Amino acid sequence: MKKTYLLGAASFVAALFLAFTAIFYFQPIRNAHPLLIVFITLVLFGLLVYSRSFVHTVNGWTRAKKISLAIFMPLFTVLAGLSLLGDQQYLADNHWLVKTAVYLGLFLTIALVVLSIIKLLLSIQTPAGEQKVSPFYVLLYMLPMLGASLVMFIAFYPAAMTPDSLSQWEQSETKEFTNWHPVMFTWLIMFLRKIWDSPGIIALFQVVALALTMGYMGYLMKRFKVNTWILWVVLIVAAIVPVNSIMSIIIWKDVLYSTSLLFFSLLILLLVKTKGLETKKVSFVLLFLLGSFMLVFFRHNGFPVFVITMIAALIMYRRMWKQLLPMTLGIIIIHQVITGPVYTKLDVVDSDPQEALSIPTQQIANIVTKNGDMTEEQREYINRLMPLELWPEKYNPSSVDPIKFSWGEYDRWVIYDDPAQYAKHWAQLVLQNPGLAVEAFLDETSLVWQMRLEEDGHMNRFVTNIYYGNEFNLLNQVIYPKVTYSAQLYLKVDTEAEEFLWRPAVYLFFITLFLYVAYLRNNWRIWLILLPIALNTAAVMATMPAQDFRYLFNASLFFYAALLISLLNFDDKGGSLRE
Template structure:
């Protein structure tokens, strides 16, 4: 009933927000009735769904005729070949403004900053610098890197399929999962898109699988040297591939340390070392290497939006508050540029004084908190509109970029789309839009709100089935969502939640009961996954 109520609330509140008119409609007493009815309907639907799931046990095989390694290699090659046409059609790959910002840093054309994670830049650098040294140009370097990124993504997705095979899942589970990775156009396009989010999300998918293995073994796998080292390496990749990655691993490792405190002598020193080393590297070490920090404005997008809405709506402010905010941006200008669904209109305006904000972080929070009570309604509306797509199923936005973006100026370094075939790319690029808007049911795969609620449903199901420890496997995904709800710069960015799309098959499979061949139902989902 709690899940049904939360989902109903998301529909009622989300339905009040219109992204076209930029309006937040009033909430009426009748909405309470709609909420109650919708909650009851969802509750009845989910009861039937739970009955369906409980009556459809997945039988696991104890013996497999094909080795998991062969399945892994075969799946990886198959997926790479399925995605390769996207690289050929949109050669040298899908390049956005953020991609170009990474490229100029990887080629040493501008100072390194951790706004674009340093690890991703370092992974790009050999390809771009090598191509430049050989006189092959930026296009070749970019395409080479994206080919390797696509291969790495295919290897990790193929690993999930082989892992299911190793666990004894039947072909009617393995094949749909493989087909999901192969035929989902978003996954295909993202594999050849130069975004840090792609590798980060794919590694997070592997992390989810590792957590399931760990929980299944009741922590025993942490005693295996190779698994323990691998697990720590995956944690490091998550921490360094995106700036919110550290928060994900920090909370997850603390939870694991509590759950498996009986072996604390083995795991605690390594966990603590990892949690200490990451901020040291990203702090003093980066400073010593003259690597700039991510701008403070990037982490306070929501407070900026709340202040911006209060200013735009002529909300009450003291003279001291007005004077401070005016030094960040002139109030009349803030009124003009405030846009309810992204803080970028404020952050990237020429009159936005980022230097002043950097030097007055404490005062900024003081002013923000001081304005909260008299502007509470504006704060709530600004927050809900800025985070809309992350919790409302009916909200959509652009998903992917196709080909090489133009207009970056001299820093574009001669990059441009080169047609390697005479095939019209428009039908291919439209496949994402068709998935998003024209295909009933499957369109949910292009909705980050739907993907989020799917994972939440899985967590609720695991609790109801008394498999609470299994929920830890999905904790990093929920933490990822939480960091976006705290600091997202825009209302609906699919790539930020791409990890949910990759973990979707795992979430769906986890709600089913399992049984070994010639045995009864498993009492614990962990016996399978």
């Protein structure tokens, strides 16, 4: 009994330490409300008590799973802590021991939360195998997302459009196509406008496509015996979180692309869960061709995501190569034919190569702005790109657009006339100024890795209107003022907690954690399901031009799939936790 009391007291002291240090990580501790400190302390005390027995659970795991946990926990914890780092000037005048305690406490707090999540998810038992489910459930499970999206459609009728949207709308009229934005999306707009010549038809198409995909996710999870109550809670939360419903009515290629990436990932789940046997079904072949077609054509980085994922799938499930290879080659051939001879026949203008040079441009700009190490030859070359005195003026650490769209000053033909010369100077500057180069890279890609938006940070979340003053005289119409007003209030971001809903990094960290739990429950093949999202994130990170949520909208969608996947039992004897 005495030992129990001592353990409880020690846990409470530990919880108090974690509470103080974790709060101090985000704000001056003297500003924290006493009730907040008490609440956080009690929550952490509860988590300490809850996770105490987890050590005994781990003892029964296989050696490989134990090693994976020893690697995953410190790596995930530290990266998550750094991702939450904000402006901490208030810590500057504290003793180094205080600073060390604050950081250590925050990392330990994250570790405790992560261990508790792992234990909780692993404690939820889903029966192995699968059950026969009527396709009707796709329509049933799509209702939450469909309802939430239709509310946004009514609130901001007929759609929301930015200059990018209007550019493709214009191409659908002039038939003069440019591949700056995927031509396939422009062709879809042309087709839908024949049914109803209004942006509303494109918005409705996106709404239905997203709702059907979420319905298909629900159908698959029911087929794999996920608890019905859990399934409905996840689908309803996905619908009521404002991120997903408002994005569905904005006419961007990213919406359909993100939807197709979720759908493609669900097909990869089906492949892994059935050990490749699903490929023998005609229904899978048809869905695979549809999902893959949308994936490779609705954003440029979709094609490499598809190819690399399918190469990995062919290696892992090489016994099913007769089914997988023809489908893969079919999509590749279709893509090459359309983007080659067909685009040539239609005089499709290639996209601006500058789109792929966002990171190098930002690195050069940061080096010039911070007076980095440069030779006279390098200064002369950079001055040819844009006068040296303009770089500090145009440089925005989180967006390359001010430089890229300085049409009168930024001479991109210097790059196009001699790409090798540009590559040489950029590589030299990076090697001479590695610190400034890394700084520029992290600033430009903060949307991917930073969960906490800094106080002076900026990101583009969403729009609710058609761009004002457009030449097509497209206007929004308020159908029900109360619905529009309520939707505007619902979408408003007033607090830091609400801001987290619009940070893709939050979803990416949780996706990684959920898939790791799925690995612990099953086997290493589970990581194939994460591969499409990981590849897409890497591609976006390599070319990110600005802090636009839409670039990683797919992460907020796959988040819900990853949570449900973490509950699945793949019934693979070789991948169980127990020895």
